[in-house]
Amino acid sequence: MYFLLVRRRVRGVAIPNGQLTKIQPIRADVHIEYGHSSALGRQCLGAWVFNPTPGPDVIPRLHDARVTGMAQGGINVTGIEEVDGVLYAQSWWCRAQ
DSSP: EEEEEOOOTTEEEOOHHHHHTOOOEEEEEEEEEEEEOOOOOOEEEEEEEEOOSSSSSSSSSEEEEEEEEETTTTTEEEEEEEEEEEEEEEEEEEEEE
């Protein structure tokens, strides 16, 4: 499903609300599915931005993803992302278009 996605953290540190409004969202086809996570070495719910072309993910995938909020305007998805071999907390605010 397509959303306007804003990543809410940088290397696990929350971005202040005042700065979140200044971030340009990306138009993203967000997928959520249960499957194997190579980063965690087990099955879990994962979220990613679908990339129709060959190549790396548009943004790092979320492992152990959970929908932590939902309203008329969109959803919040929270999980763990892997950046340079390190796992960090991350949340995506996915606004309806």
